[in-house]
Amino acid sequence: MTAREQIAALEDGMGRTIVGQREVIRRLIIGLLANGNLLVEGLPGLAKTRAIKALAKNLEADFSRIQFTPDLLPADVTGTDMLYRDGGKSEFRFHPGPIFANIVLADEINRAPAKVQSALLEAMEERQVTVAGNTHKMPPLFMVMATQNPIEQEGTYPLPEAQMDRFLMHVLITYPPVQDEVRVIELVRSEEIAAAQSSDDGSGSLDGNAAQTATPAPAAEVIPQQAIFDARREIADIHVSAAMARYMADLVAASRHPDNFSPELARWIEIGASPRGSIALDKAGRTNAWLEGRDYVDPQDIHAIIHDCLRHRLGLSFEAQGEGITANQVIDQLLENVALP
Template identity: 80%
Template sequence: MSARDQIAALEAGMGRAIVGQRDVIRRLIIGLLANGNLLVEGLPGLAKTRAIKALAKNLEADFSRIQFTPDLLPADVTGTDMLYRSDQGSEFRFHPGPIFANIVLADEINRAPAKVQSALLEAMEERQVTVAGKTHPLPPLFMVMATQNPIEQEGTYPLPEAQLDRFLIHVLISYPPVEDEVEVIELVRNEEIAAIDDGRDSRTNSGSETSPEKGDKATNTSAGKQTLDVIPQQAVFDARREIADIHVSHPMARYMADLVEATRHPSERSPDLARWIEIGASPRGSIALDKAGRANAWLEGRDYVDPLDIHAVIHDCLRHRLGLSFEAQGEGISADRAIDTLLKVVALP
């Protein structure tokens, strides 16, 4: 199978576990292909964690989940040196933390204080962890996927702007249509039945010899997945190689830069933007548009980036990088509303 076919199979596998969130699945795939970190935000019960776990389940990858809480310590994330004793003497050895995985789910990331948030910054940007003066590289396939709840403020800590800027895209999850919610009910019901049946089979076969057919069917990876269903990591690396060759014309690159520049000098573009935007996007915003735009073009089967690709990803790339004014917040103006206006006032290439 080609890299495109394997990534399509990965997207389809996630679609079987997540109902009514096709756009979210596509954004997770874009983040994976663009080699970036994702912030997934939505109300409770909207399958934020499930979507991320579905990606890890269908990919040949080590998965780690960190439940962020107010009492979490940096060493709980990065790992620490531990004293080992033997007949030859004592020595300190590094014991890696849960950050040393291919896909790291930082669940409810805004529940941990800034000291713990800072432990992630080096990993997210430099793809390495430094403990006791020694640097430990992270795996070649590495991404942080963080979730946060937008409505609960008690016991939460706003993410620092420097950390927000390290997320390639910020994905918003909304309520599914009622038709999709019916499918969700049926999907969860079928999963419960399957889990009960699996438990019954395991008790029935406990201590007995497994037949050759069942033995073949049970040949799974450590994550409990059938090997044939799992997409290898090499497919991601091959896809990234192809995405690197996606053509971006100079006018398209200038269009991306103009969009980001307009957030820094909004008064030159629109009176509304001047009232709404207080802090514009950093150069990471332009880089995010380029990376995510090329990944979107590749997924759409094109070998070049056009404005449609930029429009498809610009909200996810910039919504967490804009600092809205007090006036905008008072009027209920969202970052997405400001970006919609931005697209109207910046000329197409």
């Protein structure tokens, strides 16, 4: 299979266990192919962790989950040097922490204090970890996916702007439509029946209809890591015209000088996006174009991913927050006020 066919199979495999969140699945794949890190935010029970686990399950990759809590220490994330005694000799050896995996789930990242959150910074940006003066490289395929809950803010530690900026995209998960929620109920029920069937001792406690319902779907083919690297090489060759590059830069520049575009933007934006915002638009835009089967980037690719790339990079004014203006609304205004190429 070609790289595109393998990535399509990966997306399809994730869709078998994640119902009603196709956009979220697409964002996770874009982050993986763009070699970036993702911050996934949503209310409890919206399959944030399940979606990330589904990605790791359908990909030939080592998966690690770190549950962030207030008593977590940086060494619990990065690892530490431990003293070993062998043949009368003593030496320190590095014992790697859970950060040394291909896909790292930082669950409820805002539950741990800043010193623990900062333990991820070097790994996310430099793809390495320094412990006791020694540098340890991350694997070639490495991605941090952090989750956080937008409610229950008591006892949490909001991520600083510098760390938020290191996430390629900030993905929001919302409630599924009613028809999709019905499918969620049926999916979970079938998984429970299948689990009960597999543990049945053969006494026939499950009737024939239940057994038929519990028949598991064929296991999805695990996609090799090489498919990701092949896809990245093809994405690197996606054409970006000078006009499109200027369009991306203009969108980010408009967030820094909103008074040049509209009075509303001037009132709403206090801090604009950094150059990482432009880089994120370029990376995610090229990846979206590749997934859509094009060898060039056009405005619809930018419009498809701009909210995820910029919503966590904009600092809204107190006036905007008081009026209930969201980052998505501000980005919509940016799109309306910046001329298309």
